Structure formats: C-alpha cells, structure tokens
Amino acid sequence: MIGRMAERVIAACDGASKGNPGPAGWAWVVGDGTGTPTEWEAGPLGTATNNVAELTALERLLTAVDPEVPLEIRMDSQYAMKAVTTWLPGWKRKGWKTAAGKPVANQELVVRIDELLGGRSVEFRYVPAHQVDGDPLNDFADRAASQAAVVQKPAGSGQGSPEPPKSAAVKKAAPPKKRTPSSSSSSASSSSSARSSASSSSRTLKAKFPGRCRCGRSYTAGETIAKNAEGWGHPECRTEA
Numbered sequence: 001m002i003g004r005m006a007e008r009v010i011a012a013c014d015g016a017s018k019g020n021p022g023p024a025g026w027a028w029v030v031g032d033g034t035g036t037p038t039e040w041e042a043g044p045l046g047t048a049t050n051n052v053a054e055l056t057a058l059e060r061l062l063t064a065v066d067p068e069v070p071l072e073i074r075m076d077s078q079y080a081m082k083a084v085t086t087w088l089p090g091w092k093r094k095g096w097k098t099a100a101g102k103p104v105a106n107q108e109l110v111v112r113i114d115e116l117l118g119g120r121s122v123e124f125r126y127v128p129a130h131q132v133d134g135d136p137l138n139d140f141a142d143r144a145a146s147q148a149a150v151v152q153k154p155a156g157s158g159q160g161s162p163e164p165p166k167s168a169a170v171k172k173a174a175p176p177k178k179r180t181p182s183s184s185s186s187s188a189s190s191s192s193s194a195r196s197s198a199s200s201s202s203r204t205l206k207a208k209f210p211g212r213c214r215c216g217r218s219y220t221a222g223e224t225i226a227k228n229a230e231g232w233g234h235p236e237c238r239t240e241a
Contacts, residue, residue, distance in 0.1 A: 001064065001065070001066045002030055002039060002064050002065045002066060003030075003065050003066040003069035003071070004066045004068075004069070006066075006069055007069070007070070008069065008070045008071070008072065009030055009065055009066075009069050009070070009071045009072070010030070010031050010032075010033075010035075010071075010072045010074070010137070011028060011029060011030045011031070011061055011065065011071065011072065011073055011074070011137065012028070012029050012031075012073070012074040012075065012127075012135065012137035012138040012140070012141040013026070013027065013028040013029075013054075013057035013058050013060070013061045013073060013075060013141055014026075014027055014028075014054065014057055014075070014076065014077070014138065014141035014142045014144075014145045015027075015045075015050060015051075015052070015053025015054035015055070015056060015057045015077070015080075015145050016050070016053055016142070016145040016146040016148070016149040016212060017048060017049055017050040017052075017053050017149060017212060018146075018149050018150065019231050020049055020050045020211055020212060020231045020232070021047055021048055021049045022047060022149075022231070023044075023046070023047060023149050023150065023152060024044070024045040024046070024047065024048035024049070024050070024052065024053040024149050025042060025043065025044050025045055025053060025144075025145045025146065025147070025148025025149035025150075025152070026042065026043055026045060026053050026054075026056040026057035026060060026145055026148065027040065027041065027042035027043075027057055027141045027142075027144035027145035027148060027164075028040065028041055028042075028057055028058075028060055028061035028064065028141060029137050029140045029141045029144065030065070030137075031136070031137045035135070035136045035137055036136070037136070037137060037140045037157075037163075038157075039156075039157045039158070040140065040141070040144060040156055040157050041060065041064065041154075041155075041156035041157070041158065042144040042145060042147065042148040042154065042155045042156060042164070043060070043148055043154040043155075044148050044149070044151075044152040044153060044154065045149075046152070050210075050211055050212045051077075051079050051080070051105070051106060052106055052109065053145065053149070054075075054077040054079060054080040055080050055083065055106055055109040055110065055113065056109060057080075057141070057145060058073070058075070058080055058084070058113055059109055059112055059113050059116065061073065062113065062116035062117065062122075063116065067116070067119070067120040068120075070121040070122075070123075071120070071121065071122045071123070072122075072123045072125060073122060073123070073124050073125065074125045074126075074127045074135055074137055074138050075124065075125070075126060075127070075138070076126070076127055076128060076129035076138055076142070076218055077210060077218070078126065078210050078220060078221065079210050081124050081126060083106075083110055084110065084113050084114070084117065084124075085124055088110060088114060091104045091110070092114070096111075129142060129218045130142070130218070140163070140164070143164040143165065143166065144164040146164070147164040147165065204224050204225065204226045204235055205224070205225065205226075206222055206223070206224060206225075207219055207220070207221055207222060207223050207224075207225045207232070208221060211225075211231075211232060211233075212233075213225075213228075213232075213233025219233065
C-alpha cells in the first residue's frame with residue numbers, strides 16, 4: 001500500500017470520458033516533494049460519464065494509499081470535490097437525497113468514498129486543468145486517464161507502463177489563400193455555404209455542470225460551450241475532425 005512509511009503523500013487523480021457518456025477511464029498519480037510522479041495507475045471503465053470517471057479515480061486513489069498517512073489530493077473536477085466535501089454531509093442527512101428530493105447521482109461511488117475518508121487526514125486542493133505552467137501531477141493524471149479512456153486498457157508504474165503521451169498540440173490556423181479573379185465566384189459560393197453551415201451549428205450556452213470536451217480538456221460550470229458531434233465542449237473544438 002502506498003505511503004506506509006511516508007509522513008505525507010501528495011497525489012492527483014482524474015477521469016476522462018470521450019463523449020460524456022462515452023469510452024471512459026480513470027487515473028491517479030503520487031509524486032515526490034518536487035511534484036515528480038513516482039507511482040501511478042490508470043484503468044478503463046467502458047462507457048461511462050465524466051462524473052463517474054472522476055469519482056472512480058478518487059475512490060481508487062483512496063483505496064491505494066495507506067489511510068494512516070496524511071494525504072493531499074489535487075483535482076481539476078469541481079463536481080467530484082464538491083460532492084465529497086460540500087454536498088455529501090447534506091445528502092447523508094437527507095437519506096442520500098438532493099435538496100430537490102431526488103436520489104443522489106452516482107450514490108454507490110459517493111458512499112464508498114465517504115467510507116474511505118472516514119478517520120483519515122485528507123486535504124483537497126483544486127487545480128485548474130490544462131494550464132501552460134499547471135500542476136504536473138494533475139497533468140500526468142489527466143493524460144493517463146485520457147489514454148485509458150481511448151485504449152480501454154489498464155496501465156501504471158506497477159506494470160512498467162511508459163509515461164502517458166503528452167497532450168496534442170493546438171493546431172495552427174493555415175494562412176489565408178490569396179484570391180484570384182478566376183476564383184472569385186467560387187469563393188463567394190463557398191463563403192456563403194460556410195456561413196450557412198456555421199449558423200446552423202453556432203448555438204452556444206453556459207454549462208450548468210463541469211464536463212470534458214472531445215479534445216480532452218475540461219470545461220467548468222458557467223463556461224460557454226457548444227454542441228459537437230460527440231456531445232458538448234469548447235466552441236472552437238466543434239468543427240475539428
């Protein structure tokens with residue numbers, strides 16, 4: 001079990017769903033004092049939502065770390081953090097019902113996490129996802145969960161797996177083509193078609209809950225999102241192949 005001889009364990013966990021719901025995976029990683037990953041594990045979930053993947057990652061991390069050792073958990077999922085730090089006490093008082101009187105979503109996972117948190121010292125720390133100079137452990141967990149969601153195979157340091165691949169670079173926009181007199185009419189026609197296509201898919205709205213875009217990056221509640229072929233995500237990602 002991780003951390004049996006340590007004074008404190010610093011870790012991160014993350015989940016990914018390619019479609020929400022869609023192929024999903026979870027991952028956790030433990031690091032040293034400099035933030036360098038030392039141990040990690042990731043696994044597939046088949047078809048699941050992003051929230052299930054996030055909670056599963058937390059449950060697997062808590063299971064793997066010695067409960068006697070103080071633990072710092074870094075996460076980019078506001079839903080998972082609030083579920084176990086803010087909303088959980090009220091859910092328990094109401095018999096695992098929400099303020100609206102509905103059954104708590106993903107109750108089995110939340111109950112299991114509640115049991116694992118009992119009697120142990122855990123500090124949750126929110127870290128924004130996909131930052132240029134972001135938290136290295138969170139970035140590692142994000143990449144490992146995304147890879148597990150795509151390949152649907154377990155991986156980890158215990159299996160001798162290589163580090164999960166770096167996130168794909170943002171595509172650079174191609175320079176505009178020069179227009180020639182002979183192509184003016186066809187260009188106008190193409191532009192008209194493009195405007196028509198764009199207008200049909202230009203609907204955006206404010207996200208009610210955090211989620212994950214098809215590109216693998218998360219979005220937060222209140223952030224502007226748009227419909228794409230696989231669900232909802234960043235407006236700039238809806239036209240990407």
